[in-house]
Amino acid sequence: MRRSFTLAFVVAATFGSVAFLPVNPLRPSLEKVFERINQEVMQHGQAYETLADASTRIGHRLTGSPNGAKAEEYAFNLLRSYGFKDVRYDSFEVESWMRDTCTLSIVPNKSDNYRDVRVVSLAHSPVDAHVRGEIIDVGNGLEGDFAALKDQIKGKIALVNIGLSNPTKGARNLHRSEKTALAIQHGAKGVIMVNLVPGNVLLTGTASVTGKLIPVPAVCISYESGQALRKWMTEEQNDHLNAQIDMTNASRKIKARNVVATLPGSKYPNEKIVIGGHLDSWDLATGAIDNGIGSFSVMDIARTFKALKLKPARTIEFVLFMGEEQGLLGSRAMVEAYKKANKLDQVRYVLNLDMTNNPVGFNAFGREEIIPLLKTVGEAIQKTDTGFANTLTNQAGLHSDHQPFMIEGVPIIGMNGNLAREVLDCYHANCDRINLVDKAQLTNTVRYSAMLLYALADASDIPTRRFDDTRTRDYLIAQGLRTPLQIANEWRWKE
Known part of the structure; x- marks a missing residue:
């Protein structure tokens, strides 16, 4: 699921009362x-x-x-x-994406004090990516968050929450793919998503709004890693932190099948x-x-x-x-x-x-x-x-x-x-x-x-x-x- 907890079925009409087929011996009430x-x-x-x-x-x-x-x-x-x-198969062609290797290292500017962080790649990151750039914290990654930093994001790696930390009434979260799209629109060279679930839980999912490969690597780190990273960014405020993302993935055209049974x-x-x-x-x-x-x-x-x-x-x-x-x-x-x-x-x-x-x-x-x-x-x-x-x-x-x-x-x-x-x-x-x-x-x-x-x-x-x-x-x-x-x-x- 692409996280949506309202689940679907159709109708629309002008109903004053509900009309069902008439009851008869062949059709129970x-x-x-x-x-x-x-x-x-x-x-x-x-x-x-x-x-x-x-x-x-x-x-x-x-x-x-x-x-x-x-x-x-x-x-x-x-x-x-x-x-x-x-019962039938309805085949369709799809760009199949599968993860392979992925590492994330954090290092202060002009330093070799690397810290490796547990990470998982998000679909549909590039098949081969090796980027290094300064980390910029975009918080919850909503439109306003990106707009506030619009002149500072280009060429950097955006740090973004998957969910909403300290959500305010009426605030509506965006899907991780939409946050990634905003980061790309603002010129980010990579995206680090922070899961907000405690317990060192790594989350996967797509960072692509189209189901096609995105031009920059997108990864997810745990809540605890995000907390530690933000603390380190504060400590190194005069000597910014850089992230190095290295990943390989597989992507190829395949045929998948919906399964349909008709009554x-x-x-x-x-x-x-x-x-x-x-x-x-x-x-x-x-x-x-x-x-x-x-x-x-x-x-x-x-x-x-x-x-x-x-x-x-x-x-x-x-x-x-x-x-x-x-x-x-x-x-x-x-x-x-x-x-x-x-x-x-x-x-x-x-x-x-x-x-x-x-x-x-x-x-x-x-x-x-x-x-x-x-x-x-x-x-x-x-x-x-x-x-x-x-x-x-x-x-x-x-x-x-x-x-x-x-x-x-x-x-x-x-x-x-x-x-x-x-x-x-x-x-x-x-x-x-x-x-x-x-x-x-x-x-x-x-x-x-x-x-x-x-x-x-x-x-x-x-x-x-x-x-x-x-x-x-x-x-x-x-x-x-x-x-x-x-x-x-x-x-x-x-x-």
Whole structure:
């Protein structure tokens, strides 16, 4: 995941009340279906077991690696075993990046008093980089931080926090790739990211907003190393510190594959609901949380629909995306394929499970008109399980596989979940393993998401359509997403 904790699904409409397909002997009531889903998942759910099995058999699931290919095959075969005849690989070409060697040394100016610092390279740093330069501390690395130092950054190595130290109310963090992009725009020759999680945790991830190689090396150091480095910078204030970054990486074109299982709609087969989660992970651990809990939930939701022989009105595509960690590559490829076939309008909803865990409600993703529908669906879920809180939020976000759909006007709805602090501290780190996964909470993700999926797929009417280009622009501006999209060079509108 490219750290975004609002997870996605679509809709938009003017709902005063929710209209579902009429009840008849062949179509049980919504609450009855929810009860069947609940019973099936509670008694026969396999998300935890299959995730644990894949973690043991495969390990990490880095796109472009042999492990990544094994993960694609594992998902394909698992979906076939659940009874899906229409399971396919959607291949796409991707620039595959893999780390090799990386060292970081710190030395005062005109000195040979080198100190080596534990470090990990960030994707998509150059395949070969050897740079030395003065360190300049840009703090949290927000636009204002760079602007304040705009005449001092060129030719130096930017020291930047991955998160926000002492965050102030209303402050919105930028993704590490956006901070790297700002550093490059200001002429930095390298970037050192400081993880703010105590415990000598090194974090990986992409520092590229495009999924392509960046022109300067970007690395991550631990919180403790960052503290020590900043202390040393203060001590050496009259004799500035230099950083020397040496790294080699591998980058080559490969073919990766999204895995897609299709459940045809019984009444509106050309209207599609996409439910997906990224199957790939970084290579420091097995990616149990990011994004094992999401992708294996998607597969168990698919299993549940097949086990119950559910046949909702609209077609559902269960998608396991690859390449999310390296720049939303699989979801971008899927959107481009839909556009090329002139079928993007057929996608009525997108539900993206990325680090979704133990949902307590829904996110309308900036679409006010969907809130009555979500509230009604939540109330129906509460009749099955009074523990479901049915909390509602209404804020769009970026950096996961819903994004390529959203910036093309497709509406998004999210599941609001939560993860314990100690679990989040292992984000993109070498501690993201199966021991972090809470089986009961994973089961909640499967059953609540399956209920929402069925309700939306089987609604008798969806007055919402994909936004046109002008309304999409206005929507993104209203959601405060113009600036990060501009930094990422994804803002296609001329002001």
